[in-house]
Amino acid sequence: MLRSCTQLVKGLTCRPSARCRLDAVRSRGVVDRISLVPFSNASVTTDCALPNDSWSPDMLEQFNKFMEMTRDGTWKRLPSYRKFMEKVTLGGKEYVLKRAPNSRFFMRSIDKEGLGFEYVMFLNQAQKRLVCLFQPGIYLEGPPGFAHGGSTAAILDSTLGGCAFYMAGRIMTGNLNINYKSPIPLGSVVLVESKLDRVEGRKVFMTGHIRSADGQTLHAEATGKSLFVLSQP
Numbered sequence: 001m002l003r004s005c006t007q008l009v010k011g012l013t014c015r016p017s018a019r020c021r022l023d024a025v026r027s028r029g030v031v032d033r034i035s036l037v038p039f040s041n042a043s044v045t046t047d048c049a050l051p052n053d054s055w056s057p058d059m060l061e062q063f064n065k066f067m068e069m070t071r072d073g074t075w076k077r078l079p080s081y082r083k084f085m086e087k088v089t090l091g092g093k094e095y096v097l098k099r100a101p102n103s104r105f106f107m108r109s110i111d112k113e114g115l116g117f118e119y120v121m122f123l124n125q126a127q128k129r130l131v132c133l134f135q136p137g138i139y140l141e142g143p144p145g146f147a148h149g150g151s152t153a154a155i156l157d158s159t160l161g162g163c164a165f166y167m168a169g170r171i172m173t174g175n176l177n178i179n180y181k182s183p184i185p186l187g188s189v190v191l192v193e194s195k196l197d198r199v200e201g202r203k204v205f206m207t208g209h210i211r212s213a214d215g216q217t218l219h220a221e222a223t224g225k226s227l228f229v230l231s232q233p
């Protein structure tokens with residue numbers, strides 16, 4: 001995990017992002033900024049949060065709807081990579097936190113499009129909300145024809161965690177409560193919604209839920225106790 005990572009590379013540019021604290025660099029001072037960028041390796045630089053042939057017409061329709069809302073700048077589509085670097089600025093110097101060789105971001109670890117987690121996230125900074133359009137593929141099967149509960153937890157964790165990251169800083173999931181209300185059919189399109197509730201010291205409280213794209217079915221709820229903890233100063 002990055003908390004225990006001590007390898008740093010100097011001299012890279014960094015765009016402003018959320019504040020954070022990292023154990024790994026604690027002895028060197030305070031981290032001022034952090035941002036996520038793709039690895040400069042051709043096999044992992046593809047932005048996976050763009051339409052591909054596996055996307056259903058429903059997924060494309062939702063994507064186009066949200067892209068329309070990005071036009072005035074209130075919503076922003078978040079690019080997504082199979083592996084990304086975290087760049088931090090520390091005492092005026094810029095560093096890259098290294099990951100294990102050949103590692104992959106869990107949510108993008110299946111190469112073939114459409115089989116695993118097919119998703120795209122949109123951030124609304126002013127409303128402190130992150131919405132994820134999610135189309136679960138057949139490799140996520142749990143009950144016959146439906147998504148495994150662990151995959152549902154993973155997409156909730158990533159959406160709530162992503163929102164906490166962009167709104168508050170670098171976090172680890174401390175607690176995630178989920179009520180599963182209705183199974184998610186494989187290949188369907190659902191909207192995963194997350195919202196920052198409040199920040200108390202290092203504790204970032206989030207809520208979220210998953211609904212079918214037509215809004216008719218509530219699939220899961222992440223309760224108000226879901227907690228993300230900012231990395232230690």
Ligand SMILES: CCCCCCCCCCCC(=O)SCCNC(=O)CCNC(=O)[C@H](O)C(C)(C)COP(=O)(O)OP(=O)(O)OC[C@H]1O[C@@H](n2cnc3c(N)ncnc32)[C@H](O)[C@@H]1OP(=O)(O)O
Pocket residue numbers: 036078121157158161162163165171172173174175201202203227229231232
């Ligand atoms: C778009 C994509 C972008 C990319 C962004 C990617 C987003 C992906 C999100 C996925 C994130 C993950 O999967 S993370 C991986 C899964 N999570 C983990 O492995 C975390 C394992 N746990 C830990 O490392 C630790 O326990 C921590 C970091 C959670 C907390 O440890 P700590 O730093 O020592 O802090 P600690 O003093 O214990 O707690 C600080 C405060 O939080 C409270 N607290 C701590 N844990 C809990 C808890 N479970 N329930 C209630 N409260 C808790 C404490 O009471 C305390 O409150 P008070 O006394 O101050 O009031």
